[in-house]
Amino acid sequence: MAVDGREFRASMMTWLNEASAKYGSALSGEMLRNFTFRGQRIALIGQQGIRKPAGFTHPISIRTTFTPPNALPPYHDSIDGGGLETYKYRGSDPDHPENRALRACLNDSVPLVWFVGISSGVYLPYFPVFVVADDPELLQVTIAPLEGSARLHGESIVEADIRRSYAVTLAKQRLHQPLFRERVLAAYRSSCTICGLRHRELLDAAHIVPDSDSRGLPIVPNGVSLCKIHHGAYDADLLGITPDYIVKIRDSLLQEHDGPMLLWGLQRMHGKKIALPRSISSRPDRQLLEIRFEKFAKGA
Template sequence: MTPEERLRELAIRHAAFAWLDRQRAAGHETFTQQDTTGLSLAGETIRLMPTQQGIWKPGNLQAALSFRTVYRSDESLRPYDDNVGGDGLYRYKMRGDDPHHYQNRALREAMAEQLPLIWWQGVPGGYSALYPIYLIGEERADLQFVVDIDAVPQPDIAASQVDIELDPSYREQLTKLRLHQRPFRAAVLRAYRTSCAVCSLRHSDLLDAAHIQEDGAGGRPVVTNGLSLCKMHHAAYDRRIVGITPSYEVRVNAAVLQEVDGPMLRHGIQEFHGKRLMVIPERRAQHPDRLLLEARYQAFLDAS
């Protein structure tokens, strides 16, 4: 690839990421084929997602632009965990068993040129986009590439840019957490119609997908273990200031209920005490799991 060709590859990729950023800012986190076809980016008409196969190299590019992994409801527990190596990094399987298949060559080209890619992760109703990701190694005997997702901005993990050498087991945990985070967020926000369950705020930039059973306690990244919460209600839920009963009612910590503060505390927290959740998913199968809520509510009571 000449330096000019590489620049063109980068320009299209950066335009694609900027397009995805804008979609997300507008609350659009689950994408279909159709959404990502016929886009006009950096002076080219381009499609961002593969149609049939797992790997996508547009005709006007020399290196792969994206790949995708499908959603499987029976695997929804931890679909990516089996593919994380002992170094804590994810492995993406090549297409077929020929490392020289043109699609595998396109991935190798992206690796050699250090070009960022998009990973489409299957979620109910479409795909969530993980980007920018890089391929940083190849294990040809095992027909797989080593994937680096450290450059992906994280919506809910604070201080993700750690510059220290990561212990492999810690990196493994971090990788698994990050691989599940985007699909989990996309699925939860979609189920809750991009609103806070407690206050119905609809500003996607201010919404998180909160776990009911916390990730560190083995909570699964599935919609029934999730609640779409605004930043404030998420923090209040995590700090046991707000609890949610198994019958979907909001409770406020007794001490906080007595506090006198400004309008944020009054209207943002205290007034929700005793109210039902304002938003729950339309589909019954996506409602928050009552047993998980009960365990978490008990922890709220214990902290009060």
């Protein structure tokens, strides 16, 4: 069946937006395999990384399997310091039909969805992404999360650089935040590590060492799942977590008298041990906790 690729892509991206809003940003492989377009089931992901359904001229998506919690997500080590990611060909033959189809996305500026695995069978979709370069020798293409990474007609190199670095900053934020959140929340089974609150709407993935610091990598051991109030208190240094996973409340706050939030939400948490992820590789890194705790101790 010949399918109008443009229409299909629009329908797929609209559906992904709606599904993300309804079910949370991460979607199960099962949902993605059961996508229907005009009454026909067309899986959005396939067995292989590059998904090109029969009858399509271009692929519709690429897929990356999940990385362990203590490893950087796939996009992080970017070439040329920007937010660009390389994506490996299928196999070692540059002329494999799927590799040729991927290359066609570069020539024809066709947008793709990039599904990044956050745990087994669960994916975070990024879209649209574009193939912006091809490297048959290294058997890979370069993916950019935003359109227009290439130099525009009539644009100077300096102008192109400014525009691209801006686009890349935006793209990195767009990629970084939701993936970090999903990975951290998954490790903590969607509950606050301090008080145990289980409402995802009220939970954040807090960085232990902030991402403005070169040590503040977007990996699970540099994160904790905190409810909004504990995240706010952590960032304001009203609350600290020791390298031994013990919650400390600032002295001055312990002396105050106020309502139930202060008493139950904060003061009673003093001395409590945080709940740790089961997987050791997901637990907070003690050195990172120490760096952060020193900052708290100075202000306390």
